[in-house]
Amino acid sequence: MATVATDYTNKVKVTDEVAEFPESVVEEMRSHLTKYPKDRSRSALIPLLFVIQRERGYIDNPGVNYLAQFLNLEVTDIWETATFYSMFNMHPVGKYHIQMCKTLSCKIMGEPELTDHICSKLGIKAGETTEDGKFTVTRVECLGSCGTAPMMQIGFDYHENLTKEKLDQIIEECE
Ligand code: FES
Structure with missing residues (x-):
């Protein structure tokens, strides 16, 4: 892609x-x-x-x-x-803006592997948007949900205790 x-x-x-x-x-x-x-x-x-x-x-x-x-x-x-807050985008992003928390708790609990997994599934690198404009993946600082690491935010929704299987399911459910 x-x-x-x-x-x-x-x-x-x-x-x-x-x-x-x-x-x-x-x-x-x-x-x-x-x-x-x-x-x-x-x-x-x-x-x-x-x-x-x-x-x-x-x-x-x-x-x-x-x-x-x-x-x-x-x-x-x-x-x-x-420009201080990662919730504000200075550039256009996809319909689903996937923000992977890259800070300590999430990193220790497997964020790098999860980000690699989702990027490879979507055919993009972190910081890129799919050509159809559907998905953007970015890595952001702590989203304040360290106790349920690893986690990510899509739009205003938090997705916590992530696994590769859970990630796959969430992406499948994005229309
Ligand atoms: S380190 Fe990921 S939510 Fe805090």
Whole structure:
């Protein structure tokens, strides 16, 4: 299976373009602001980044420019938060974004073999997306579920105590 490489070392192309959103999405973003004190609107940044990612597919430059204007912040304020968390993607990812935890507990419990297994099954390397856009595999830092290592995250779901057999079954169930 051919693959599409996702080079996470590539710099994001910075432009002045500002994203546009339907009124319903703008309304949703405004509703996040109401959850925080008026002088603490920056606190809404994480939920707003999730909205940008959902609407744009990933955290892109026009989306960041929009948020900077929306929150009256510098674009660097947005980027420094967005790039800190592995839950935000700076590049397009597949429909199923498989994030394998590569930190100590998971590594000791077999993560490298599991990542090799899933990559070989999908015909890609870690950091790549299948050509059909269905799967992306990335290796991420601790996802906070060390007691059920080895584990991975797909979308918002955790899959724990993984084995090769369990991995195969999860992949089979991805439509
Ligand atoms: S080390 Fe994998 S969840 Fe913490």
